[in-house]
Amino acid sequence: MNAPPIARADRWLAVALAVAATVLVAVTAQQLGFTRDEGYYFKAGEQYWRWFESLARHPVEALSAGGIDRGWGYNHEHPALVKTLFAWSFGVAEALGLSGKDGVLHVHDALRFPAWCFAGLSVALTFLLARTLLSRRAALVAALLWLSLPHPFWHMHVACFDVAISAAHTWLVLAYLRWRHTPSGALAVGALFGLAAAVKHNVLVVPALLVLHWLITEAEPVRREPAGWRVPRIPLVFPSLALVGPLVFLLTWPWLWHDPFLRVGQYLGFHLRHEHYPILYFGKLWTHPPFPIEFPFVMSAVTIPTAALVLMVLGVLLALVVVVHGARARWARTPTSSGGAELTRVPLGDGASGSSCDTALLVLLNAFLPFVLIALPWTPIFGGTKHWMNGLPFLCVLAAWALEEACARLRAIEVRGARGAFALLALLVIVPGFWISARVWPYGLGSYNELIGFTRGAANVGMQRTFWGYEPRAALPIVNERAPRNGRIHFGDTNHDSWRMYQRDGLLRADIAWSGTVRGAAVASVQPQGEFKQQWLDVWNEWGDRSPDVVLHTDGVPVATVTVHAGEAP
């Protein structure tokens, strides 16, 4: 039996949350520069759109191996679904005259729009996942908590895949939880897995986790009967994940169509042998593995606002207690083998989609999978918190559960004011995340929490304050004003495609050319930190100039310096 349908009010609430979050992200995106990866995805989005145009005009040619390679060969390190949405958003805005020179939108806004929608979707899905398991108010807390987390909130703005994959991971687990028991539901779960895999590779191992969960919680044990060995019946959802998922994945990515096995191998091989991203961590610049196993946990502990972090930890502990209690009951074959519903005043789930114990285990496994994958010593070094961000919606659900349980216990002992405690505590937990984001905006990658002393505290102990080269946008008006005519800009970690987009959208003067080095440039925008510090020293050594025109900073901690070469200034 599947879970009961979501109530109409909750569906509308989910839509309202999605729309509100999308609008909030769109409004606050206007100060955010282009990340290094966005430069590539902007380019990919536009190229993919050109392929769709050619498909309409010359379908045979477009669908040929050569046509597909020309259209889809760029940036085949990542699947195409999200970039295809970037493409359509770009193409539709262009066709309607909404973007470009005479349009009301920047080209980059059109390209980013699907990412903002994924941000809204991720909030709605977190709400729906939590609502499947908890009360409406707890679900609201989970969704708003997710939206309030400074690092995810920042990532919601950029045309990348990290929030999209968080949404995709959530939709996969939500679908599995609600629909796996019917044939059509099982097929839908398989298809949604295919779509999730088409967003980014983070979810590729989730089916294994679902199988593990099934083996632990639902599968009948293998036993010998008079007629022979009896093995558990495999639920339809798993063949669907194995067959429908890959089929959908294949359909979304034309680059695979003419040689799927070889190209899937190339795609997976790229990520298994991924380059290492240097990362500054407690004063040491890590450039190659083995990486500290505790890295994703410590980074989360110093970037998630403290109250939210504590509530998540309480949720995890609550889930562990319930899971252990349920497991012991199951092993003891007691009548409480349905697991811990009796242990908490607030069950996690309504019983139709599994016991509290079983559901808590599912949420726990999905919360920690991304952390564990990054923590493995042989995993290539990925420095950003975004790489395990898809575990956070599940932690938000557990946090909301802990808050609901805490308030239920308060009511049970008849504490005065217990009725209003939930709303007050929820507000006090959720606001700090937005507050921290507002303080550091638009440099959200440099946000740290109260435990480490915010961004300044992180700088004191030698943590990474920025990466991805998105910083200089705020300084572009000064560059436009001071750079000599036809001068060149050295853009540090900001990539060539981002420079093109700044010019295309009129944010950077059209005559300012690109320079790969400080030498020969008239302006240098560099990130004086970690792996990019040498470029900052190049400014000092090449130009003998130690007085930057602008130091872009958050909380006084520098994230980029912009220097106009005195000898080249107009």
Place this chain on the structure above:
Amino acid sequence: MSDRAAATALIAPLVAALLFSWLRLLGAGCHVPDDADYQAARRVLEGQGFTPTTDALAVLPPWSLRPLTVLGDLDPISGDALAEQPLERYARLFVLLEPDGDDAFAAVCARHGEPVALERAGRVAVARWDLPPPSVRFDFRAHLAEATVTMGDAACEREVRGGHGCGGESWRRVTREWLMVSENADDAVWSHPPPRGETLAIAWDAVPLGDTLVVRAGFTREGADQARAPVRMRVFADDVELGQVTRAPAFAFIVTRLDTRAFVGTQARVRFVIDTEDNDGARFAWDAIAIGGAP
């Protein structure tokens, strides 16, 4: 578990976290200097007659770069390991102290005593120490262009960035640069050693020596990460070995003081001879001064 115990276990940590969080958030804004504070600090420096050629200025915490927009032309020295830096070049040390620089400031006070002046400028302060009179008899870094440099058998006669190019790859040079031998860089002499069996020799004729030769040496951060063998720097005065400065790969720009009392008041030919068993990744740099003794 009873309702009371469960409620306490869940609510107590949350309330503690909320109190901590909100108090920290409410107080956080007080730690960030305004741009105007740096302007005010400059006025304090000018009021105390700061002279870049004889006075040193450092910013604490060392990662703070915003002051450079206002004070960059005053040629500040690195704030990294300020308490350990040799300051014999300078008559006075000025420190622009921001919130969060307290630990490093305390270390400077432990080394040089309390500052003789401490003036607030908004959320920053300017501290001043009057140092013993400058006692530098010869600044090797400043006189690099006058040195004779050889790498192996080859003379490094090509002018590169005001220093010496030894041909071939760009690492074959001896140049004065800002180098990341500390987290926020120091003004030092790049001296990547040649392959095993060869030496890099940097020599000056007629160097006036005092009683001590102070050498600061170490690897750049990249070098500390990539080098495979220690780098040895032998220092000679008139072919007498004064001592060796050996650095294993590490990210630390450390001071070694060599005894030159035997040469006080004389002028000697001073040679730095640098070698290593494996020069792969050995991005090495140094800074040196001859100090002390009778003028």
